[in-house]
Amino acid sequence: AQSVAQPEDQVNVAEGNPLTVKCTYSVSGNPYLFWYVQYPNRGLQFLLKYITGDNLVKGSYGFEAEFNKSQTSFHLKKPSALVSDSALYFCAVRDDTGGFKTIFGAGTRLFVKA
């Protein structure tokens, strides 16, 4: 069965510092991995995805994520955090075995302090 774990309910970082939001997953086949962000009073927005190829993927707003197959992880990173990055971040996974179900993690709330 597919599953996603986001081990931190909340991440606090100072503006200008690097940030990492962690995600690990479990799937039957090869994973398709996604990060979404949810700002207050707004819908979920796509940030980036890993399908195949280069393990480091770059996305919107300066975010990037690194796929690590041996550790089954897909951590979200940004070199320099902004106060406006404060939001709820969700990691999601589906596999390539033919199913259509996308499994989301419970979310990590990011607070960036000025």
Add this chain to the structure above:
Amino acid sequence: GAGVSQTPSNKVTEKGKYVELRCDPISGHTALYWYRQSLGQGPEFLIYFQGTGAADDSGLPNDRFFAVRPEGSVSTLKIQRTERGDSAVYLCASSLTSSYNEQFFGPGTRLTVL
């Protein structure tokens, strides 16, 4: 262009009543998903449509839940004999194709069952 829209934005009903939640996907998107999000949790997959057919309804919690997409565009999620435990935000998302394209989410319908 127009994004995914959902109506109503809020729905309050009494236990035992029937409700319908509507989703208008992005024009041209053949894939449509319904999710349920409870407070403090990530979106929980309910059902996936490819065109008019429900390709995967494995996430529907029981036979009180049903969804249709008769013309391959607008979808309606129907809940019979609502229970207090059905209270949640119901999210709709659409995408261009099924397997690895990112999903575009609507703002959600907040359902409250009294």
